[in-house]
Amino acid sequence: MNLTSYTHIYFLGIGGIGMSALARYFVAQNIEVAGYDKTKTELTTTLSDLGIAINFEDEVSTIPSHFLNADDTLVVYTPAIPKGHRQFNYFKEANFKIVKRAELLGHITKNTFCLAVAGTHGKTTTSAILGHLLYSCDVPVTAFLGGISQNYNSNFISNGTEVSVVEADEFDRSFLTLSPNFACITSMDADHLDIYGEASALKDSFVAFSKCIEVGGKLFIKNGLPLEGITYGIEDNADYSVQNIRINEGSYVFDVKTPTTLIKDFKFNLPGRHNLSNALIALAMAVEFGCPHQQLAKALASFSGVKRRFSYHIKNENLVYIDDYAHHPEEIKAVYQAVSEMYPGKMVTVIFQPHLFSRTRDFIDDFAAALSHFDKVLLLEIYPAREMPIPGVDSAWLLSKINNPDKQLVSKTELLRILNQNTSQVVLSLGAGDIGEEVYQIKQTLNHAS
Structure with missing residues (x-):
């Protein structure tokens, strides 16, 4: 072409x-x-x-x-x-x-030095961090993001066209059209089983993606994944590892062990160990690309996050309201970990909108287990997206499996009425459907209730 x-x-x-x-x-x-x-x-x-x-x-x-x-x-x-x-x-x-979009993206990035971010979780945040790091280090980079970067108020970052940052999307095997020089794989948890059928087929596609890397390129993998490459992890023996983690005024401060040295006192403002992992792999790829450590530390500290990825809409002593794109059990668990770490002992209400009938069916028990951790659960109907209903698969079925006495199935209209009586100190809205369009009204209701 x-x-x-x-x-x-x-x-x-x-x-x-x-x-x-x-x-x-x-x-x-x-x-x-x-x-x-x-x-x-x-x-x-x-x-x-x-x-x-x-x-x-x-x-x-x-x-x-x-x-x-x-x-x-x-x-x-x-x-x-x-x-x-x-x-x-x-x-x-x-x-x-x-x-297809993926084919065009592969063609555009073919003649660039391409850094691709793959994985069933963390792609958007990781690629946004990586794009920001390279841009801040004056690399002539174009980054195509799957979310709106708060730093640039855009899903497109451009400082030149010699280098590209892309999300390598496993949905319908789109990432196999790419030919990256550097690639990372953040996770290989089962997902998109409506496309793949079996979890093993999804894993096979990640193996196939790892073989798309250009000769002489580098593969970065989360420590523990069944692939060979440069490993990264949290407080472990990986090639790149976060060490000496502290929380200072709501931000992480930590050191990074590389294969050759220890870089001290990075600061990162996004909560949650999953986000810390995303920051680490972005740093590792930028270090291997050749960016100076001092510039990287300054750039990471200035990263403001991605819209609908642990986005704060209310944050004061009495009430916190956070909106997040989490739509998989592992992502819900990651959000819970982050909230528990940042707001220990606080009562947490989660509003969750399931995304896809097939995903709800395939991970029904995992969803129920993840949601059961919260103090109060408000469950919306399933957002169908591209799917037709599946008999017997609905939010009432999911609700019945949640092991929490304070749970209820609600419509969007009922939701605002219930939130008017809110007594929780932390409120979360989670999901990949149209729940993001309700954020303004939820925020207004919670502010009025408090």
Whole structure:
């Protein structure tokens, strides 16, 4: 694929977090961009502000006329686009060049020094930290993120195009289109079993990804994973290890043991051992890339986090409200660990919206066990995303398995009424569906109740 032959790029699903980062990239390259999405969101509004024409009606007539030339228009789509999509089928029947988002990302990064972040958890935070570290060390980097970096208020960081940072997405094996120079694997927990069928097939895909690394490249792996590479871990014997962990005014302070030295007194503001692990692997990749230790320490201390990744919306002596994207049992457990460490002895209410019928079915007991740790559980109905309902799989079933007497199934409308009577000192909203759109109202309700 010769990208230089295209003067126009049309995105089907342009409002997706990964798609919108690519749209921003091409705008920066002075390529004309337009696209379709199902609904208006904060992301589509920011893209429109860049001058991108976006339509929200699946009709061929809504496609701008100057994007109807197959010779100069490339069409990019997300797997979430349904088979019966009118615009997609028009482009297909008219013989436009059509590529998946992952294929295009692989092509863009092919001629860069690519650092790829893979794993079933931690990709977005790790890649955001890594992009920030390289940018702060004056590396000519472009980072495509799966979330909104608080430092840049964007999912796209650009300081040049010689180096790239990408999330290597295991969903539908998209990461096999990449050819990274450095790659890390943060975790290989079972997930996406609607795609893979068996956990072993998911693990096989990570093994296949590890073989996509360019000759002479480096693989970084969480200590304990069944792969060979540079290892990293927390207070263990890994090649890169966090040591001497302290908490100072709500921030971690720690040392990093590398294969050759000990670097002292890093500061990191995100809570939770899972985030500490994310920071470590980003540091390890940046160190191996050649970034100076002193600049890295300053950059890490200035990292502000990623929207919907342990995002504080209320933080005072009487009440804390945190919103997080956690949608897998291991992620819920990580959030609980972080809250317990930062707010010991405080009463914690969790609001959880399950994501996907298949994921709820496949990990029902693990979800129940993870949620049972909290003092109070408010459970919303399952967010279906791309799926049709599965008979017998619903939030009532999950609720019945949660071992906690203070639990209830609630609608979004009931949720606000219940929160009006809130007595918990810490409130969490978790999930990968549309619960993030409720954050403002939850915040307003909690502030009023307190």
